[in-house]
Amino acid sequence: MTAATMIKPKHQRLVLLAIALVVLVAAGLLAAWALRNQASYFYVPTDIATDPPEPGRAVRLGGMVEKGSLRQEGDGVTIAFVVGDGKARVPVRFKGIAPSLFVEGSGVVAEGRMNAGGTFIADNLLAKHDENYVPRELKDMNEHQAKQVVAETQ
């Protein structure tokens, strides 16, 4: 290519702009498509009971750890418990080191997926960290639940 065949500066700028725009729009569309498929939705046990996510899809489950439901399995590192929201209950299994503030009767957000048998297999448990850090879902849920409890007892 000789200098004469190189495009004019103005055209070069337009071509560069067009390429950048096409790539960025393509990236945006791809991202939107991927997000629809890959975002992990938040469920409470009632949602799981009425409209369960397909098994294997990454979701998050939030609710209260039911009193008396927590037990440890023979391997010493797997725990099973039930998460409830007052209306529905979901059995959960977690293999790993549970966060230290994870106790019965407190709120928890579990990241993981449902298996075919209707048990939630958690990869990660988020419990209340300290007074400054509460998973947002947990905080909102507690307020919501508090309102429900008030409504039920009146």
Added chain:
Amino acid sequence: MTAEFGLVALWLAAALAALQLIAGALPLTGRGGELAGLVRPAAAVQGLLCAVSFAALVVLFCQTDLSVKLVAANSHSAKPFIYKLAGTWGNHEGSMLLWVTVMGLSGAFVALVERRLPERTMLATLAGQAFVSLGFYAFLLMSSNPFERLAQPKVEGNGLNPLLQDIGLAFHPPTLYLGYVGLSVAFSFAIGALITREVGPAFARAMRPWVLGAWIFLTLGITAGSYWAYYELGWGGWWFWDPVENASLMPWLAATALLHSVSVLAARNALRAWTIMLGVVAFSMSMVGTFLVRSGVLTSVHAFAVDPERGTFILALLAINIGGALMLFALRAGTVTEGERFAVTSREGALVFNNVMLSAILGIVLFGTLYPLLAEALGARVSVGPPYFNPMGALFVVPMLVVMAVGPLLRWRRDRIGRIRHELIAIAGLVGIAAIGLAAWSGIGLLPFIGLALAGALAVASLMPLRGRRLLRTPLATWGMVLAHFGIAIALFGMASESAFSVEKLVAAKVGETTQVGPWAIRLDGVQPVAGPNWTAIEAPLSASYRGGSAVVLHPQARSFWQPPQQTAESALLTRWNGQLYVVLGEEADDGRWQLRLWWKPFAPLIWLGGVLIALGGLLALLGRVIADLRRIAAREKIAYRRERQGR
């Protein structure tokens, strides 16, 4: 008194920022030209006052002055001194004061050192810096005053979040902020150049060291933050796509693109409007990050406190600064004349490709980070994690890395692929050999496979620009580029290897029991209580032996802090040349066994070594540029001096 002293200094600094804005902006309109002389001194004194104010807060924290609300809420007298000191920025108000201080000091540094910009551009730049600073002063003084007193001093403070009580707190936030907020200089330069329409190679040469400096700190800050999260959280991962990590990654992506486009502008007088745009975008991303972190709109371990008022305030600042800058860009970009032409196959062409890819990655990360907010507005609760970020990022990272290997071999302006065919064949051959070698291993995921196959070839390709050159004569800036690109290859190898070859074991072990993880045999020697200055802990000495070699003892702990009452797991690490052993102690199982989580992570430390090499590359390039500039100035003075003597 110290608190009041600090507050007064902060107010004075804000007043000086106002003066700096007026004195910088008025002369540009043709009035008040005599004010122009005040701009540089105002910037310098403002930086000094910020530093004084920040020092006052540090003193308050070191003394644990419990009559100050912030200290009482976040410190404790029994805390070790280093955490009292570093705790200054381990909270919302303190970290915002650090932000403003870095911004003030950057402005002062520019005002004192930068002599190459035309005077009018300099005035506009410093006025821009003052404008942005003023917004953050207002935020600090109106809604986040760090010096607020309590009517009744507390008897004891609430203490610092134990996760932050680590030496990482002393390094990571200040380094990150120097980069994050240092980018404000690039932003102000871009604004200044837009206002005076003086965009060209001379401008780019003046801007480049400032971008480089901020980028070096940003790289180091992210690297340090990643390593800190890796060993402190005890989850075994080094990057979680947490909104706050993304908030530091986005400015880094924009700054990396800016760094390369500013080089094109300096060397070849092309990519003029694009460079200005990136200057605006880079610091805008820092501000978006601050909004995400400080407003508490997203769930994150970094969200100190959720306060809607603060969120609204930062959002308004964001809208004014970013909106204003983009508006200015839209109005003026058309008047920035086109740069020099170049062919597709050229150094410029490769750098444009790299810039577009970096921008696309930035878009992917930004979109994924903000998506939960968008979805929430539509009534859905979602979170976005690695299943989105990893493949989507790789889609653009891989082509970018391939071009990164080839780009530095191309000539400026116009080149032929045929000229570098031997190099290309060598690079492709290395990728092929690595891919065939790796295919023997089963069970490697697609992304780690690509990463490993590329890393070796990238490392070799990154050294190719040195081929045929006399190494001692090669400019420092070239060495810097080579080292930084080599660092990328090293980090990529570490990431891919960690992902492909990590072995994990989760067991409940009896005392005296031995567990095998990868090549390691690990014996639980016992469990014993230990005590620290503000915590007690259970410690499990573990004897680890590599392929039957002599045992090394590790000491992971489960710590209980008493103020605030909280438990943390202190992981223990053992680093060898070929990887890292990572152990975490969990809880006691029902039958008296102890939960242990063990990882063997081959070549994982290369991730952070690569990060450090990238930053070192930046430092070499910066040194090279500064030395060359100083030499040029010295030579010019010499010539002037000779002429003067000859004239006599």
